[in-house]
Every structure is written in C-alpha cells, then in structure tokens.
Amino acid sequence: MKGAAPPDEPLDLVAAQVAEAAGAVVSAWQHASRSVFPRLSSLQLDALLIVRRCPGINLTRLADEAGTRSPAVSRLCDRLEAAGLLRRERPATNRREIELVLTPQGLELVEALFARRQRLFREALSRMAPAERTALVTGLHAFSTAGDDRAG
Template structure:
C-alpha cells in the first residue's frame, strides 16, 4: 500500500488530519440529533433509522444491525413502542414472524432529523469554496467505497 500521498504527506499525517476533520463532522452530526424531540439516545435513533431503511425488519435483524443482543433490542423496541415511534406487526409473508415498522410519529422524527442534518451541513458547506465542496464529496465517496470494500467484522483489511 502507498504510504505517501501526492504531496509527500505520510499516511500517519493524513490519518491524523482525517481524524480531526471527522471529529468535527461527527460533532455536527450529533448536534442535529440533539434537536429531535422527544430526546432519544443514539441507539434509539439508530434503531429508528435502521427500521426506516428496512421496513418490517424483525428483532433479530435489528439486533444484528445495532450489534446488541436480541433481549436488549426487544427492551429497546418496547420503549420506542411505548413512545409511539415504533410498532410491531405480523409480516405478511410469514404467520410467525413479527416485523418492526415506524409509526407516523416515528417517521416524522426521522424526517426532522434528516432536515436538521441537511440544514447544519448546508450551513457549513456554503462557507467552503465550490471546488473544495466537490473535493470533499469526492473524498467522502471514495472513503465510503473503501470502507464498504473492507471486511471490518472479521478484523481483516482489504
């Protein structure tokens, strides 16, 4: 693997710079999450987002996605259901399987979160030169592609 960037930067320097920039990005991301009402934990928000992306996901699937044990995810879903954000319902293709779906209120919260994230990120992006915005997006897309190509679950690197 190439250890030096095009400008002679070491991989270490690039890693450090990336880490600092991502900390700012994550802070902005978290700030958007704090504006959602009702206030939800990061895990609760993650469960809502995963359920939205995967309609009728079951408890086991959600547990795998969030990296938690099924009993803990069941309790998490109990709390989200009690708050009126999530609903358990039979899966049409299986009489025994129970799927998870967002309620109207759950969808409204996710929509509000996406809108707030877009607003915060848009504010920052407008302060960047247009060329830098394009480079930023290209870099994030390349980073995402490289991350998807890696097998992080087994601890191996691509």
C-alpha cells in the first residue's frame, strides 16, 4: 500500500487506499468467523450478533437490522433454534410478541468468536509501533462516526 495521501489528494485515491488497507481487517474478521463451530452462514452469524447486541429483539426488527425480509429471518431463526443457539420467548408483559434471545450455547459461540477476532487483531497490532496503533484506532473511530447513518 502507498503512504498516506496528502490532504490535497482527491478523495477517490484516499478511498482506494482505505479499501485496500481494510482488506486485511476484513480478511482477519472473516478468518475468525470461519473458525466457529458449528459453521454458520454470514447471515446466521449476523443474526446472532444482532440478538446479542439487542436482547429481546423481535423478528421484524431483526429483519430490518439484518437487511432482509421477515420470512427469511423466520426460517433463519428456525435453523438457529434447531441448532440450540437461539430461543424464541414470549414476554410476560405482552403474550402476542415474540422475543429472540441467545441460548447459553449461542452466547458461548459469539464470545468465542469475539475472543478469536481479538487474538487475530492483537497479533497484527503487536507488530505495529505504538503511534501507529493510536493512529489506527483514532482513524477507525472517525471513520465509524462518519459512516454512521445516525450521525448524518
């Protein structure tokens, strides 16, 4: 990858450099995801991560968060439930609603994935200078904020 672009360079060049550099992050992320057992599709894994982040989420909201349709998410949840990773519950306050929660096995799988990702990133970060690590975190936070739909 080329050095950092000066401020006067076109955004297209910077975007290309970021896309190239992000490839290593995405590759490590995907490698960690492939190491979980049972093997899950990216949509199944996304669903588990969303349910972990939003315990008690319903099917409609999960479909919205995952960027897919409710019937597909319902079938997806059927498979995750059959695998023992997800559970549908009816809350006592609203018996018509169905909430999704991770089972202990589902939570264990997600936590193992996070630990694996953290190890892979730690290995790469250990080969960087402290100032480079600080710059990376600062840049990723700024990128995340700029890309957040709620921020704009």
